[in-house]
Amino acid sequence: DTAVSQTPKYLVTQMGNDKSIKCEQNLGHDTMYWYKQDSKKFLKIMFSYNNKELIINETVPNRFSPKSPDKAHLNLHINSLELGDSAVYFCASSQEWGSTDTQYFGPGTRLTVL
C-alpha cells in the first residue's frame, strides 16, 4: 500500500495556466507538508498543515494556495504559472506537529512550465 501518494506524477503546462497537484496519505498522520525541489536539487518547505489548519507558510507567493479538505489530503493549487515554478513538488506527512519523528514523502510531481 502506498503511504503518501501524489497525482499527477508529471505535469507539463503553459505559462499563465492554473494547475493543481493532489496528495493523499493513508498513515493516519495529523501533519502534512509541501516541499519544492529546484533544478539544483535544493529541497525547501513551502507549507505545513496540522489537522487541516495552516501552520507554516514559508514566504511562498500567494499564487500558491494549499487546501486541506481533511487530515488525509493536502492539495496544492497554483495560479498563473510562471517559468520559475518548474520544479519537483513533494508532499510529505508526519505523525503530529512538533513531533521529532520522521516524515514520509510522496514520489513527487515534476512540473514543467513552458
Place this chain on the structure above:
Amino acid sequence: KQEVTQIPAALSVPEGENLVLNCSFTDSAIYNLQWFRQDPGKGLTSLLLIQSSQREQTSGRLNASLDKSSGRSTLYIAASQPGDSATYLCAVTGGSYIPTFGRGTSLIVHP
C-alpha cells in the same frame, strides 16, 4: 538561520568500498538530524534518524553519527553495492520544527 552543507557533492566509488558522507550545520540547537536517500524520479526514503540526545544510529550497513557541539554528522556506508547508488540528503530539524535540507551527495557505486 540554519544552513546545512553536504560534502562531497558527488562521489563515485568501486563496489565494496567503505565510504563516508559528511553533513555540517550552523545552528547546534536541533531536535534531530535525519539522513534520507533519494532515487532518480522518486521521493525521499528515511534511512536513519538521530535524536539530539543520541550520538549515533545504525541500520544494517549504515551508521550515522551526530556531534551537535561541532555541528557535524557523518553517514558511513560499509561494503558499498551498486544498489546504494542514489542521492543522500541530510536534514536537521530545529526549534521551528521545520527541517532544513542539505543539497545532497550524489553517490555512484560501480561494479
